[in-house]
Amino acid sequence: MTQLLEIKDLKKSFAQPEGGRLVVLDIPEFQIAKGEQMALIGRSGGGKTTLLHLIAGLLAPDQGSIRIAGIETNGLSEQGRDRFRAETIGYVFQTFNLLPAFTAIENVRLGMAFGSGKHQHSRAADLLTRVGLQDRFNYRPRQLSVGQQQRVAIARSLAGRPKLLLADEPTANVDPSSAESVLELIRETCREEEVSLLTVTHDMQIASRFDGIRELDEINQVDHTSTSSA
Amino acid sequence: MSLIHIAWRNFCHRALSSFLTTFSLALGVGLVVLVLSIYGVISEAFTRNASVGYNLVVGPKGSPLQLTLNSVFYLSQPIENLPYTEYMEFLPKDERAAMVSRFGGDPKLAERDGRYAPYIAGGFAIPLALGDYYGEFRVVGTTPDFFTKLKHGPNVDEDFTFSEGRAFKDFSAEHSYFESVVGSRVAKDMKVKLGDQFFPTHGDPSGHGHELGFTVVGILDPTGTPNDRAAFVNLEGFYLMDGHAKPVEADQQSENDDGNLLDEAIDAEESNEAQPETDPTPNANAAASNGVRLVQTGAGESEVGPDSTAPDTAGKRPNEYRLLSIPEREVTSILIRNGNIMFAPGMQNAINEGIRSQAAAPIGEINKLMNLIVGPLLTALLAITGITCAVAAIGILVSIYNSMNDRRRDIAIMRALGARRTTVTSIIIFESFQVALIGTIAGWLLAHAAIVMYSGQIEDQTGVQVGFFTTSNYEILVLPLVLALALIAALLPAWAAYRTDVGSNLSA
Numbered sequence: 001m002t003q004l005l006e007i008k009d010l011k012k013s014f015a016q017p018e019g020g021r022l023v024v025l026d027i028p029e030f031q032i033a034k035g036e037q038m039a040l041i042g043r044s045g046g047g048k049t050t051l052l053h054l055i056a057g058l059l060a061p062d063q064g065s066i067r068i069a070g071i072e073t074n075g076l077s078e079q080g081r082d083r084f085r086a087e088t089i090g091y092v093f094q095t096f097n098l099l100p101a102f103t104a105i106e107n108v109r110l111g112m113a114f115g116s117g118k119h120q121h122s123r124a125a126d127l128l129t130r131v132g133l134q135d136r137f138n139y140r141p142r143q144l145s146v147g148q149q150q151r152v153a154i155a156r157s158l159a160g161r162p163k164l165l166l167a168d169e170p171t172a173n174v175d176p177s178s179a180e181s182v183l184e185l186i187r188e189t190c191r192e193e194e195v196s197l198l199t200v201t202h203d204m205q206i207a208s209r210f211d212g213i214r215e216l217d218e219i220n221q222v223d224h225t226s227t228s229s230a
Numbered sequence: 231m232s233l234i235h236i237a238w239r240n241f242c243h244r245a246l247s248s249f250l251t252t253f254s255l256a257l258g259v260g261l262v263v264l265v266l267s268i269y270g271v272i273s274e275a276f277t278r279n280a281s282v283g284y285n286l287v288v289g290p291k292g293s294p295l296q297l298t299l300n301s302v303f304y305l306s307q308p309i310e311n312l313p314y315t316e317y318m319e320f321l322p323k324d325e326r327a328a329m330v331s332r333f334g335g336d337p338k339l340a341e342r343d344g345r346y347a348p349y350i351a352g353g354f355a356i357p358l359a360l361g362d363y364y365g366e367f368r369v370v371g372t373t374p375d376f377f378t379k380l381k382h383g384p385n386v387d388e389d390f391t392f393s394e395g396r397a398f399k400d401f402s403a404e405h406s407y408f409e410s411v412v413g414s415r416v417a418k419d420m421k422v423k424l425g426d427q428f429f430p431t432h433g434d435p436s437g438h439g440h441e442l443g444f445t446v447v448g449i450l451d452p453t454g455t456p457n458d459r460a461a462f463v464n465l466e467g468f469y470l471m472d473g474h475a476k477p478v479e480a481d482q483q484s485e486n487d488d489g490n491l492l493d494e495a496i497d498a499e500e501s502n503e504a505q506p507e508t509d510p511t512p513n514a515n516a517a518a519s520n521g522v523r524l525v526q527t528g529a530g531e532s533e534v535g536p537d538s539t540a541p542d543t544a545g546k547r548p549n550e551y552r553l554l555s556i557p558e559r560e561v562t563s564i565l566i567r568n569g570n571i572m573f574a575p576g577m578q579n580a581i582n583e584g585i586r587s588q589a590a591a592p593i594g595e596i597n598k599l600m601n602l603i604v605g606p607l608l609t610a611l612l613a614i615t616g617i618t619c620a621v622a623a624i625g626i627l628v629s630i631y632n633s634m635n636d637r638r639r640d641i642a643i644m645r646a647l648g649a650r651r652t653t654v655t656s657i658i659i660f661e662s663f664q665v666a667l668i669g670t671i672a673g674w675l676l677a678h679a680a681i682v683m684y685s686g687q688i689e690d691q692t693g694v695q696v697g698f699f700t701t702s703n704y705e706i707l708v709l710p711l712v713l714a715l716a717l718i719a720a721l722l723p724a725w726a727a728y729r730t731d732v733g734s735n736l737s738a
Contacts, residue, residue, distance in 0.1 A: 049733075079650050082648055082651075086648020093646075100243065101239040101640075109231045113647070113649075114648035114649045156647070
């Protein structure tokens with residue numbers, strides 16, 4: 001099976017106020033295959049979001065390799081990573097992170113605004129229709145329910161036709177009855193768009209829906225009680 | 231979705247803050263545009279006023295600015311008077327001979343061309359006699375040439391036209407020497423109609439009134455020049471008013487008593503011109519001997535106007551007036567137009583090298599005045615309004631910078647969606663530019679709306695016509711300057727946007 005995401009010997013640490021550095025992640029190896037939908041389980045504060053930021057290129061690792069669709073992202077400049085992210089990676093946030101100044105459809109179009117591809121109104125409209133918001137195009141986030149906001153966020157994350165979708169606790173802020181439908185929506189649209197999906201969650205019930213489940217503690221060799229000097 | 235669209239959405243999202251910031255900038259820009267427009271109006275008014283078809287003003291030695299102010303703008307007090315012979319120096323022999331013949335004076339004056347006549351061949355010299363008032367307005371004694379030879383307008387090619395009536399004549403059967411033309415402002419303020427008569431006051435608006443009155447025969451159309459604020463009377467009638475004849479004998483005595491070098495030099499100059507060896511007019515001779523003024527001394531004493539039996543305003547018939555002889559005549563200043571403008575500097579130098587007269591170029595004097603007084607005032611005003619704009623620009627900075635706390639998350643989201651640091655920085659700068667652009671346009675519109683609102687009064691006061699799109703040359707600089715200020719104001723928040731940490735703000 002072709003690997004879409006390959007991580008090797010990835011390490012990430014953060015400076016501590018009192019000096020020294022806290023190592024958060026030390027992952028010898030981690031892969032996701034093309035089209036695979038994987039849930040990564042981990043406790044809060046375990047480094048799940050940091051791993052997603054590293055994969056998305058929002059953070060630079062201390063060392064190691066992150067290869068996505070055959071491209072070594074660590075070798076890219078910051079601008080290169082930004083562009084790569086815009087064209088290759090979709091991101092669904094725990095808190096949706098819609099921009100309040102923009103309507104639903106404009107938020108979706110923002111997902112296409114920073115890449116090199118065309119950012120068509122029709123693509124945004126199609127995605128919103130697919131997530132059931134065909135009558136909410138011009139609503140602003142504050143005019144939408146929590147569930148609807150998350151649907152807009154899902155549509156936005158797929159707008160740029162990414163190869164990999166990163167979902168950070170996508171159901172954490174929606175009510176339990178909506179959580180299942182949101183999750184199903186993500187999985188279904190990823191299947192339709194042939195997008196690999198990596199969802200991090202601390203909820204075992206959510207994780208159980210996925211074909212592949214990995215625990216962060218299994219792939220991360222860091223003992224969270226240790227602190228090392230840089 | 232373009233960055234400008236994103237910036238516009240941010241602008242609209244913070245509608246109240248954006249409006250207040252933009253409005254304060256609009257007020258600042260409006261003030262700057264108003265100051266520039268006012269300067270443009272003042273500048274144009276001065277230039278128009280100083281450009282009425284003549285290129286030099288000749289008057290007694292003294293301040294050239296004062297000469298310009300009182301002869302061109304009818305402001306300030308006349309310096310002194312010049313003998314009529316000084317005016318005759320600008321005339322050719324035949325015109326001088328006609329004057330000697332008509333008014334009486336030294337026959338030698340008729341034997342040569344005026345000293346400066348060659349310089350103005352093809353041009354003109356128009357005498358002015360000032361000193362009287364009609365209400366608050368200056369009475370200007372001059373010749374009918376004033377209305378036929380002088381021009382006005384932006385290109386100095388428009389003739390004087392009359393809303394009513396006509397120019398006064400040198401002599402008319404109906405009103406003798408006592409015809410008058412009033413400027414548009416005088417007619418409006420003094421509620422003058424054709425046929426009305428006014429009696430000038432001597433020396434200042436509250437001075438004693440002359441006995442002789444002038445009949446208004448013409449009202450000028452507005453010209454946008456100081457002539458709108460003047461009452462023009464026939465020079466011959468002006469001379470006939472009491473106190474306007476130069477007391478020849480007394481003047482000579484005064485000069486002898488004084489004895490300074492200048493006067494001696496003037497005496498020497500005058501000895502061959504002003505003092506007739508044989509005065510052809512008996513009454514003038516008599517006047518010279520007894521020193522009395524010679525106006526209204528009775529019919530048949532000197533050459534008078536055409537024979538007429540029409541009574542004048544003082545109850546006398548025209549032939550009952552004796553025109554002043556040349557030695558009794560004085561002019562306040564002379565408006566000169568050189569037939570060939572190339573001769574102007576040479577003539578100006580020749581006059582200024584003399585001991586009695588000076589020649590001033592009105593436009594040059596006005597430019598000096600603008601540079602010395604109006605320019606610094608404008609600079610001060612511009613500095614104040616510039617500070618206002620700078621304060622408004624600081625307002626932009628404060629507004630955007632304060633919003634940075636709210637928008638760090640937005641910036642982080644955009645960065646997560648693939649926006650580069652330079653992209654989010656550009657959005658902040660575009661937002662600042664939008665405030666600047668809208669503020670500048672709104673300020674410009676406000677200022678010009680105000681100008682249009684007061685355009686009637688501006689035209690009344692200065693004669694300068696201003697419309698909505700009447701712009702100063704400097705206004706074109708306002709937008710680039712405000713955009714530059716906006717760019718400076720945006721730098722700090724843009725830098726904050728550039729440095730926004732994505733990870734921490736996404737998780738916030």
